[in-house]
Amino acid sequence: QKEVEQDPGPLSVPEGAIVSLNCTYSNSAFQYFMWYRQYSRKGPELLMYTYSSGNKEDGRFTAQVDKSSKYISLFIRDSQPSDSATYLCAMKDPGGYQKVTFGTGTKLQVIP
Amino acid sequence: DTEVTQTPKHLVMGMTNKKSLKCEQHMGHRAMYWYKQKAKKPPELMFVYSYEKLSINESVPSRFSPECPNSSLLNLHLHALQPEDSALYLCASSQGTRNEQFFGPGTRLTVL
Numbered sequence: 001q002k003e004v005e006q007d008p009g010p011l012s013v014p015e016g017a018i019v020s021l022n023c024t025y026s027n028s029a030f031q032y033f034m035w036y037r038q039y040s041r042k043g044p045e046l047l048m049y050t051y052s053s054g055n056k057e058d059g060r061f062t063a064q065v066d067k068s069s070k071y072i073s074l075f076i077r078d079s080q081p082s083d084s085a086t087y088l089c090a091m092k093d094p095g096g097y098q099k100v101t102f103g104t105g106t107k108l109q110v111i112p
Numbered sequence: 113d114t115e116v117t118q119t120p121k122h123l124v125m126g127m128t129n130k131k132s133l134k135c136e137q138h139m140g141h142r143a144m145y146w147y148k149q150k151a152k153k154p155p156e157l158m159f160v161y162s163y164e165k166l167s168i169n170e171s172v173p174s175r176f177s178p179e180c181p182n183s184s185l186l187n188l189h190l191h192a193l194q195p196e197d198s199a200l201y202l203c204a205s206s207q208g209t210r211n212e213q214f215f216g217p218g219t220r221l222t223v224l
Contacts, residue, residue: 008152032210043116043202043215044155051210088154092211098143098162100213102154 003027006089006103015112019076021087023103026070029093030101033065035074036088038105044088048074079110115139116216118203124222127193133219135186135203143167144186145213146178147202155202155215161186193223 006023013019021035032051036044048063050056050072056063062075072091076083089103116137125131135144143162147155160168161180175197177189186203200220204213 034212036215041200041218041220043118043200043218046212046214049210049212090213098145098160098168098206098211099157100211104154105152 001026002104003101004089004091004103007106008104010107010109012109012111013079015079015081015110017079017110019079019083019108019110021074021076021089021106021108023072023089023091024070025072025091025101027091027093027101028067028070030091031094032092033063033072034090034092034100035061035063036090037083038086038088040085047087079108081110081112084109116203116205116214118201118216118219120219121217122220122222124224125190125193126224127195129193130189130191132190133188133201133203133221135188135216136184137203137205137214137216138184139205139207139214140183141205141207141214142183143206143211144180145204145206146176146186146188147204147215149200149202149218159188190221193221195223197221198223 035048038044060077064073086105088105146158149155159178179187200218203216206213
C-alpha cells in the first residue's frame with residue numbers, strides 16, 4: 001500500500017462546476033499538507049498549505065483536512081479552463097526532516 | 113521575490129557529454145532540493161542541501177553530482193548519462209519546519 005493514494009483521473013468537468021480532488025494517506029505522523037498545481041511541462045506551483053484539521057480558503061480554492069479519516073481534499077469553485085492541470089497532494093511529518101511525500105497527481109480538464 | 117529560476121530550460125546531450133543544470137533562489141531559503149520527474153509521475157527526490165551542506169542523497173547514481181556554491185545557488189553536474197535519465201529536473205527551496213517547497217520551472221533533459 002502506498003503512503004499516499006490519489007486518483008490519477010483524468011477528471012473532466014464543465015466550466016463553472018465545483019471540483020473535488022482527494023487524497024488518502026496511511027501515515028498518521030503526517031502533519032503538514034500541501035496542494036500543488038502543475039501545468040503540462042512546467043514546475044509544480046504551491047496552491048495551498050495546511051497543518052491542522054479543518055478548512056482553509058483562498059479565493060476559489062478550499063483545502064480540507066480530516067486527520068481522523070486520514071483524508072484531504074481540495075475544492076475548486078467556479079472552475080475555469082485555466083484550472084486544467086495536474087493537481088498533486090503532498091504531505092510531511094515533523095520528524096521526516098525535509099522529505100515530502102507526493103501523491104501521484106490527478107489530471108483535471110475543465111471543458112469550456 | 114518568490115521565484116526559483118532554473119537554466120537551461122531545455123538540454124539535449126549525448127551519453128559522453130558533461131553538462132550542468134543551475135538553480136537560483138533569492139527568498140533566503142536555507143534548504144534546496146533536486147527532483148527528477150518522469151511523465152505522468154510525481155517528482156522524485158534526488159538531493160537535499162540544508163545550510164549549503166548535503167543532507168539527503170536518495171541513492172542517486174554518481175553520474176549526477178550536486179553542488180551548492182552558496183545559499184542562493186544549486187548546481188547539478190551531469191556526466192555519462194543514460195537515455196533513461198531523460199526527464200524534467202526540478203529545483204525547489206524551502207525554509208523552516210513547515211517545508212513549503214517552492215519549485216522552479218524545471219529543465220527538460222533529453223539524453224541521446
